[in-house]
Amino acid sequence: MTPPVVAGSSDTTGASKVLGLRDFHPFEAFGARFLYMVPSAGIFRMDDCGSAILDALEGGPRTEDDLVAELNDRFDIDRILETVEELTEIRAVGGPDAPKDEAPNDLPPADFPLNTMVLNVTNKCNLACTYCYEYGEDKIVDTQYGSQPKFMSEDTAEESVEFLLRQSGSQPKAHLTFFGGETLLNFPVLQKTVAYARRRAAEESKTISFSLTTNATLLKPEIIQWLADNDVGVTVSIDGPKPVQDGLRVFHNGRGTYDVVLPKIKELIATHRSRPIGARVTLTQKHLNVLEIYRHLTDELGFREVGLAPVTTQEHRDYAITPDSKDSMLEQFEELAAEWLEHALRDEHHGFTNVTDTIEEIHKGVSKAYGCGAGLGLLGVATDGDVSLCHRFAGSPEHTIGSVADGVDREKQEKFLVDHHIAEKTDCHTCWARPICSGGCYHEAHVQYGDSSHANLHYCTWVRSWTHTCLEIYGALAEKNPKFLERFDA
Ligand code: SF4
Ligand code: SF4
Numbered sequence: 001m002t003p004p005v006v007a008g009s010s011d012t013t014g015a016s017k018v019l020g021l022r023d024f025h026p027f028e029a030f031g032a033r034f035l036y037m038v039p040s041a042g043i044f045r046m047d048d049c050g051s052a053i054l055d056a057l058e059g060g061p062r063t064e065d066d067l068v069a070e071l072n073d074r075f076d077i078d079r080i081l082e083t084v085e086e087l088t089e090i091r092a093v094g095g096p097d098a099p100k101d102e103a104p105n106d107l108p109p110a111d112f113p114l115n116t117m118v119l120n121v122t123n124k125c126n127l128a129c130t131y132c133y134e135y136g137e138d139k140i141v142d143t144q145y146g147s148q149p150k151f152m153s154e155d156t157a158e159e160s161v162e163f164l165l166r167q168s169g170s171q172p173k174a175h176l177t178f179f180g181g182e183t184l185l186n187f188p189v190l191q192k193t194v195a196y197a198r199r200r201a202a203e204e205s206k207t208i209s210f211s212l213t214t215n216a217t218l219l220k221p222e223i224i225q226w227l228a229d230n231d232v233g234v235t236v237s238i239d240g241p242k243p244v245q246d247g248l249r250v251f252h253n254g255r256g257t258y259d260v261v262l263p264k265i266k267e268l269i270a271t272h273r274s275r276p277i278g279a280r281v282t283l284t285q286k287h288l289n290v291l292e293i294y295r296h297l298t299d300e301l302g303f304r305e306v307g308l309a310p311v312t313t314q315e316h317r318d319y320a321i322t323p324d325s326k327d328s329m330l331e332q333f334e335e336l337a338a339e340w341l342e343h344a345l346r347d348e349h350h351g352f353t354n355v356t357d358t359i360e361e362i363h364k365g366v367s368k369a370y371g372c373g374a375g376l377g378l379l380g381v382a383t384d385g386d387v388s389l390c391h392r393f394a395g396s397p398e399h400t401i402g403s404v405a406d407g408v409d410r411e412k413q414e415k416f417l418v419d420h421h422i423a424e425k426t427d428c429h430t431c432w433a434r435p436i437c438s439g440g441c442y443h444e445a446h447v448q449y450g451d452s453s454h455a456n457l458h459y460c461t462w463v464r465s466w467t468h469t470c471l472e473i474y475g476a477l478a479e480k481n482p483k484f485l486e487r488f489d490a
Contacts, residue, residue: 016063016064016065016066017063017064017095018061018062018063018095018096019057019061019062019063019064019067019084019088019093019094019095019096020057020060020061020093020094020095020096021054021057021058021092021093022091022092022093022094022098022101023037023038023039023091023100023101023432024036024037024038024092024432025038025432025433025468025471026054027468027471027472027475028472028475029472029473029474029475029476029478029479030475030476030479030480032045032046032475032479033045033046033050033051033054034046034471034475034478035054035090035092036432036471037090037091037092038101038432038434038435039101039102039367039434039435040091040101040365040367040435041362041365041366041367041435041436042090042365043362043365043471043474043475043478044090044092045475045478047083048074048075049071049074049075049079049080049083050083050086050087052071052074052075053067053071053080053083053084053087053093054087054092054093056070056071057093061096064081064084067080067084068080068081100429102423102429105369105421105422105423107414107417107418107421108369108376108417110410110414111169112376112377113167113168113169113170113171113377114164114167114168114169114174114377114378114379115168115171115173115174115175115373115377115378116174116175116176116177116373116377116378116379117160117163117164117167117174117175117176117177117378117379117380117381118177118178118179118378118379118380118381118390118391118394119152119157119160119176119177119178119179119193119381120152120179120180120181120380120381120382120383120391120394120395121151121152121157121178121179121180121181121183121186121189121190121193121383122150122151122152122180122181122182122183122185122186122383123148123150123180123181123382123383123394123395124150124151124180124181124182124185125180125181125182125185125215126182126185126215126217126218126251126252127182127215127217127249127250127251127252127257128250128251128252128254129248129249129250129282130248130250130319131248131282131284131311131313131317131319148382148383148384148395149383149384150181150383151185151186151189151383152186152189152381152383152384152385153189154189154192154193156381156383156384156385156404157189157192157193157196158193158196159385159404159405160193160381160385160404161176161193161196161197161200162200162404163381163387163404163407164176164197164208165200165201165204165206166407167379167408168206171206172205172206172207173206173207173208173209174201174206174207174208174209175208175209175210175211176193176194176197176208176209176210176211177210177211177212177213178190178193178210178211178212178213179212179213179380179391179394180213180214182214182215182217182218183212183213183214184212184214184218184219184223185218187218187223190212191226194210194230194232197210209231209233210230210231210232210233211232211233211234211235212227212232212233212234212235213234213235213236213237213280214234214235214236214237215236215237215238215249215257215261216236216237216238216261216264216265216268217251217257217260217261217264219261219264219265219267219268220264221267221271224264224267224268224271224272225271227268227272228271228272228273228274231274231275232275233275233278234268234272234275234277234278235277235278235279235280236261236265236268236277236278236279236280236303237249237279237280237282238261238265238279238280238281238297238301239281239282239283239284239287239293240281240287240289240292240293240296240297241258241292241293241296241300242256242258242259243287244286244287244289244293245257245258245261246258247286247287248282248284248286248287248319262301265277265301265302265303266301266302269301269302269303269304270302276304276305277303277304277305278303278304278305278306278307278353279297279301279303279305279306279307280307280309281293281297281306281307281308281309282309282310282311283308283309283310283311283321283329284310284311284319284320284321285318285319285320285321285322285325286318286319288321288325288328288329288332289332290308290329290332290333290336291332291335291336293308294306294308294336294351294352298351303351304349304351305351305353305356306351306352306353307353307354307357308333308354310326310329312441312443312444312447313447314447314448315448315458326461326462330462330465330466333354333466333469334469336352336354336355337352337354337355337469337470337473339352340352340355340356340473341355341473341476341477344473344477344481344484345476345477345480345481345484347481347483347484354466355470355473358436358466358467358470359470359473359474359477359485359488360488361436362436362470362471362474363474363485363488363489364488366435366436367435368422368434368435368436368437368438369421369422369423369438370417370420370421370422370438371420371437371438371439371440371441371442371456372390372441372442374389374390374393374442375389375390375401375413375416375417375420375442376413376417378390379401379408380392380393380394381394381404382394382395382400383395384403385403385404385405386400386402386403387400387401387402387403387404387408388400388401389401389416389442389452390442390443392443393442393443393446393452399446399452400412401413401416419453420439420442420452420453422434422438422439424453425438425439425453425454425455427455427457428455431460431464432464433460433463433464433467436463436467437456437463437467439454439455439456440455440456440459440463441456444456444459
């Protein structure tokens, strides 16, 4: 956050420079004006002189002399020139013909470290959720009748750990997360893998952390105790109150799961105190009362963190969220975001992780060349040990880039990195939200367009509105409680 500074400027002929606005997104908080720079993702607070210059240039490019003439009844000349210089330095203004700033399109280095590996310890599930991307109508891998084993073996899991430790390079930390199917169907392998990984990481002088996602139906006291004792982070897939949960998250015989998971989740939350237990909600057209869902999961069930994501599916499905409903969903997200801000201004926790995650990215100045870390710092491993972009692509031959036994096929990985780079997403090149979005999730794109490298253009309005809301929250905290933002420094 830097206030504009000062200095004069002219071209080499001594003629007054013509200046115009460059690529940024303005936002306000508590009356202060900020610029979110694109593509650098820097954030700058404008003072009154900076704001006046930007207002003047909104009418179109003009010379520095014209700017001075227009503004010198409000600011002295030195201040105007110095502020123009500062705005030029941060690239908020510049010659109207200056080439557009683009993020460098270099590929990440070949030895880019792997931070997170997602092990699909099983592709079998004891539920039959209608919208499931693995078993439902939009599945990309035949997990039911395909060639992949239903369960990952202990050997493959250990080989995966070795792969992770190797690929994490000189990084002192690595993260292993377990996924399914229903992860707990392969609990014995999961347990052995945690013990093995911990021992092997210590031998390599690394630390390793663990997490898993579960539908909670198979939780029982000894599993819960083991998760707590082993400090395994737990995310529960759950969609909300009984009518919501039982609508789509059902057993194979169609029976709802709410009554089964409720006591298990309560016990998990009561027992596992070392890490916050998170809920992961899939929103569908059938149940879009975001506020009710959020309140139920936090106030009644006791989840400390709740993240909500719209279902990934093709638009013609009856549970796909319609454009009108996306607006209502956004309004409710904004209401929760306002609540998040109120809490943050009082230094209090609020569990709506959709805001927390975006604020963290804004604070860290994240400017993405890729929609997410998949295929690079994050990889998914299928039950047979094939390595794919992420857990959602595990087992898809089209998205497999190696195996834990033979390593990553660098040629395939490089092709993926070239094809999915923001430089290839021409629709995104004029979008101010690209440092945060960068085209979005590859799996969503694959389901929508049949092409994981396609930009998720069906979500642009949503992404831009949401990013703007989070920028305003960030600005509000920068104005009124900047200390709160320090928690995102780590
Ligand atoms: S997908 Fe849409 S919102 Fe995202 S960067 Fe591209 S144009 Fe912007
Ligand atoms: S591709 Fe999508 S599902 Fe996979 S890690 Fe990225 S954001 Fe997540």
